[in-house]
Amino acid sequence: MIITCKKKVPFHWIAFAILPWAAFSFKGGVIGTGFIFSLKKFVENPAGLTFILSLPSFIALVLQPVVSFLSDRIWTRFGRRKPFVGTSFFGVTTAMVLMPLMPNFWTLLAVYMVYSVFADLNSPMEPLKQEIIPPAERGRATAAMSWVSNLATMTFWFVALGRFDDVHYMGSLALQGETVIYWSGALLMLTMGLLITLGIREVDQKSPLRGQRLTVRTFFGGLLDRELWPVYMLIVGAACMNFYAGLGALSNLLYTDQWAYTKQEMGINVAAGGIINIFAIAVLAIFADRFNRMRAYQTLICLSLLGQIFYYCYIEFILPDKHPTLVEIIVFGETLSILGILTGMVYTPLVYDYVRRNKMGTYNAGAQMVTRLTVLLTLNGVGLFVWGYATFFQPPAGEMTRIVLRGGDQNNETEVLNLLKKSEWSAPQGGASIVSLSDLTANAWQANGTFSDVGRGWEIRLRNKDSAKLAAEKEKLEKQRLPLVSEEKMLLDKAASLALTGNAADAEKATREAAAVKARRVPIAEQIKAIEGELDTRAQVFHSQVQRALGERLMTEGEQITGARMQTAMVFELPVVDRPDVKLLEQSLAELRRERPEVIDLRPVKLNEGYTVAVSVLVAPGREDAALVADLQPVVERLILQRQTKLVVQGQAPRNVVRQQALTMELIVLEEPLETYVSPITRVVNLGLALFDRVPAPDRRLTAVARNLRISSDTNHVRVQAGPAPKTIVVTAVMPAEAGAMAATDDAVSRRLGELLVEPSRQEWLPWAKGFHDRIEVAAATQKITIAHPVLTTGYAVMKYDYMSGYLWMFVMSLIGIAITIAFSRLEARGLVRKYGLEEAQAS
Structure with a gap:
């Protein structure tokens, strides 16, 4: 049995205290990456994706701080933090079991919000860990926590993620890789919940805060404690740099949608870095408690930002196709990962050096509010920035045709656009002529993604909001059709299985049910076909106008x-x-x-x-x-x-x-x-x-x-x-x-x-x-x-998104975060901020 608030503890206590973070890392992979792909079945727009992912922040903005605040002020026979943590683990387990079973966007969103509520109840877990581990051991404990987290992350990316789209049939039952991944995370969370509930005993600290009622006055009065509010500056700075390790959720879409890597290749990339990290963390842990933490933290966040700027410039200005190889991703990723590991080793012990034990929950409450508010800005900001960048600088949604011109690389963008704009244009859906020729775009195109303003192949697009609405309607119908296709197939498989076992009555019933599902599916499929036909017709009309505008400049079939x-x-x-x-x-x-x-x-x-x-x-x-x-x-x-x-x-x-x-x-x-x-x-x-x-x-x-x-x-x-x-x-x-x-x-x-x-x-x-x-x-x-x-x-083409543009937003936020951190260190140098937590531990 592990007991909290000991001045010295054996290493296996530390190992036990950090073990849940392995489950958190695997769960974080499932929700942070797997859920993106589950959600992308229903939502395409990056701004929409990031908005939905930010919705839990509105709940967490209230719930996490309240839970952390209360965990300093209650006492039960199970302790003051364990009741919240145990409830969280078992609730998260239930939600993760249900998530892959949800048939549509609204039910998936509802379960996601339920998951978020239970996940927020886990906010006292960090103070509980800090109460188990003495300050002198927190640097090495953070390093060890990074090690187990890295191992769990590597397992998710290398073993689990690549199986996300797999489907295995067990008789008439279709077992999807997506489902197995969610349920594996649920099993881990259940196991950790039992270990924490049964394996840790909290010691009563006789806190003077115990019994204090939760009111608006006591809540905000506690959060704005004179000892705590300066520390929130560090939290704001860290939250602004939340993307120092990447673009957050959009990183996954950068890999799969823009760079065209498979989920398995993406997993291998992360796992390869994880293997290196297993050894790197073991070496870095030796130095974890030997740094001047503030100076080391400032140095590391500056190096992380410089590394990300160099990574961005390398891709955008050095690679002709702006498409790094897996080797290049691993080299940059591992360099930034080591900087991130070092930053985490320094940052977590650093902030708790300023906080007394009996105020850890209160501090955690304030830190969570500040973090959530800042992340709302950064997370939604990057999604809106990517969407806005695409609107102004990327090829628009609408009719598209790719053609080849005579003359090889002598064709340039300005010349092609001038040829197009000399012609007369009409809307592909009929009606009024196109008012603005700025709706036309022409970009040199190559299959390998090489960016150039000259070439033989050209992708010519017309921005058409009416066609975009039609395509959105088709996508909506497709999301209604796909579950019906799966349901119909399962019913037919069930009928065939029952027929083989001689159960004719039940087989007939399953066949009738399948026919009823088909009756619902067919009209939807016909609507989809009609929309596809209309979009194809519009695209052909647009192509004929492009053909007329370019005339003899177009090559003829056979010239190749x-x-x-x-x-x-x-x-x-x-x-x-x-x-x-x-x-x-x-x-x-x-x-x-x-x-x-x-x-x-x-x-x-x-x-x-x-x-x-x-x-x-x-x-x-x-x-x-x-x-x-x-x-x-x-x-x-x-x-x-x-x-x-x-x-x-x-x-x-x-x-x-x-x-x-x-x-x-x-x-x-x-x-x-x-x-x-x-x-x-x-x-x-x-x-x-x-x-x-x-x-x-x-x-x-x-x-x-x-x-x-x-x-x-x-x-x-x-x-x-x-x-x-x-x-x-x-x-x-x-x-x-x-x-x-x-x-x-x-x-x-x-x-x-x-x-x-x-x-x-x-x-x-x-x-x-x-x-x-x-x-x-x-x-x-x-x-x-x-x-x-x-x-x-x-054909019709969707809007292109350049997820790398999100790095520009990240750079601005990181600079703000670094400036705030420097301001905090100057307050400390003037004696306005003290390390109360470290002083308390040294005096006890």
């Missing part, structure tokens, strides 16, 4: 193929003694192509017994097969043996030497196919990586495209490389032995290929070549390489 030819290729196989390592074989292939540019590919071949390596090469006119094999075989064997030393027995006779046709196609793309830009952090990481592995090659995306194009029964030998002209690629593939029975198509791409492959003997290959062209387009898109077309896409 700048060259196509058929050549003779030879394929031969070299016997090997074991299964080739494909990764090492690709490295050998890269070197082989540098030495012998005519080589197409190097592929492992599985035989009935054993393996061979097939080599494909373009054959120059008049070259004999035997001479070419004799010339090329030693080079291939040498390069393979450099990485797989026992794979090849040199000089063995090659097998299956055959000649086949190869097709080479040169295509225009919108993006730079080679990764020519290497960011500063990536350069540093590559220096370390080079000691253990091959540094990623500039043509790695083209290698991946070739990998996606290989089909063993059709095109097993493929080479993709950057073309001679800027932003072009050249694809060479060994063609199958026969063209196959493929129907010819009369389209622009087929006609263009027919112009380039003019020999009569090659006309039969046109359907195959057209199909291969389409496969190239799909394979290239997986690597964010876009084959040019006059029209890439047309």
Whole structure:
């Protein structure tokens, strides 16, 4: 049994006192991150999201301070703080069990508010912890608390978050990853609630405040105690810097919506930093109680702000696509995380140095009020700032078309906008003409996100509030339809299961219930389809006006193929003694192509017994097969043996030497196919990586495209490389032995290929070549390489949000917080603020 208010305590008491913070961290991940994705099913606008997330602050603004205030002034046989803490844990557990079961926005919001009420009852938990841990141990205890919190956070991000969208079926029961995550958090909170209720005994401090009635006068009189109000300055400063570790809730949307990382990738990123933190915290804990806390705190918050400013500038002004890699996110995140851990180690003990034990609850009440008021400003402020920034500087919601212009990178934004504004425009939904040409925007577009004001591809948008209203209506209907789809499927699965067990009556009943649900679903689906049709029609009307405005500047279909030819290729196989390592074989292939540019590919071949390596090469006119094999075989064997030393027995006779046709196609793309830009952090990481592995090659995306194009029964030998002209690629593939029975198509791409492959003997290959062209387009898109077309896409587009803009708001608030902290330290230097808590502990 742990007893409070001891001058010295064993370490396992400290460990027990900080253990609940592991549950808080996992629960914080569930509510702080998981709930965002649950809520985003119903709300898209970032200002709306942040407003809903701030609603608990209005309750907490009253409830948390009252609970903390009362915890200094009551006494029960269970203690003065435990009754509130125990009730909180069990209430939060119940709410977290219910959250993933809520079918719509209003029920989810109601349970979220109930959760928030019970969570606010937990406010005396911090004073309870401080009463268990003496002041001399609080720095190390904070470090240990950071360690267990980090472990729980790492578990959530690495193990749990990536499973959020998973669905597993147990018979007719669908078990969702979202539900499992919420219930896991509930189980942890229940366990911690039992441990606190049964494992801690509070000592009666005979507080002179006991029995004081809760009135407006006593409440605010206690909060404005002359010893406490100066400390609130520190709290305001810390609350202003609430985002020193990121953008709060919007950080999740920055990762998933703007940077297009999956929840699992986001979890791996946080978990990777967490693994480092496990060791970092252990080292930092050694120094936790050795700093001048105020000086260290001021230094750390300034370093944190500078780190965030550098991170913002690095992304916005150094990375061409403003999209950091996971490695870059981890490097910056871990640096800022260590600063955050150090700040927490210093800050928590620092504020309690100024507060007596019997005023900890009262101080906590005032601190919570001040924090909540400040966070209301910062949280809602960042959401409104991001929304306002998007309104003024980001592409608007409305009709959108992506097109490709002739002239390559000679097209610039000003020229394109001038061409558009010279034309006459009318509203896509009919009616009056567009009044303001400022509703038109044109931005250079590339699939990899590279920002530029020049380029081939352009995204042209029209701000249309009427279409935005239609899209919002569609979204609302979709949220009504999806639960009905799930309910109908579960009922049909239930009916099928009952039918298999011979329970025909219940199966019939379930089928009727499913039919009733379908009757409700179908009209909603028809309304959605009608809205989609109207939005598509408007988009096509808008595109036709864009097409008229740009005229001959638009490229035509087929122009993307700048060259196509058929050549003779030879394929031969070299016997090997074991299964080739494909990764090492690709490295050998890269070197082989540098030495012998005519080589197409190097592929492992599985035989009935054993393996061979097939080599494909373009054959120059008049070259004999035997001479070419004799010339090329030693080079291939040498390069393979450099990485797989026992794979090849040199000089063995090659097998299956055959000649086949190869097709080479040169295509225009919108993006730079080679990764020519290497960011500063990536350069540093590559220096370390080079000691253990091959540094990623500039043509790695083209290698991946070739990998996606290989089909063993059709095109097993493929080479993709950057073309001679800027932003072009050249694809060479060994063609199958026969063209196959493929129907010819009369389209622009087929006609263009027919112009380039003019020999009569090659006309039969046109359907195959057209199909291969389409496969190239799909394979290239997986690597964010876009084959040019006059029209890439047309439709309704939502407003784009730049969540990174929220950092600008954060910087301003952080500067205010730092100024307040400096002002506090000057008051202390003048003797207007004293460390009453530390003096009390030293005197006892």
